[in-house]
């Protein structure tokens with residue numbers, strides 16, 4: 001029944017949305033380290049303060065700290081039947097630590113693969129409503145051509161962190177960190193790769209199929 005899934009994919013691949021849907025389908029929590037870091041900072045605990053200080057100086061939060069956060073999260077009741085991990089592990093060191101935390105429990109790994117050029121193209125087309133924050137993506141037609149928000153009629157603008165240079169930087173960081181980690185998981189029989197360049201519903205179907213095929217092979 002339970003599902004232990006790790007989703008890997010570049011920024012802009014729609015991984016978070018897919019992870020949330022798959023987690024709902026299987027009745028397991030989606031564990032996003034990005035959310036957890038934000039929550040920890042907001043909570044104002046000593047750990048949160050430590051994280052805030054690290055992030056405010058532009059440094060990366062250390063592997064030890066991230067692993068400690070995930071370890072505590074995996075111990076909570078709702079994660080005993082399984083989980084969908086989003087954003088962790090990011091490096092081989094973190095992947096090795098996760099193996100330690102799992103203590104032999106099977107892990108399905110799905111990489112959502114999207115060519116860098118496709119991700120840049122998506123970002124170029126993405127617009128956000130100034131008034132209500134609705135995002136319009138290339139999958140909703142051609143947002144660059146849309147003049148007003150369908151929700152509220154507000155003005156559609158490009159997000160400041162959606163510039164092509166920012167996206168290319170993020171992709172460079174992603175590949176540098178994550179390619180070795182993909183190499184770590186790739187030889188396993190529980191590793192699958194899906195085509196993320198398709199429409200979201202087709203990517204979803206591919207992920208569900210990958211999970212099913214791993215479960216069938218077990």
Ligand SMILES: [Zn+2]
Nearest residue numbers: 129132149152
């Ligand atoms: Zn709007």
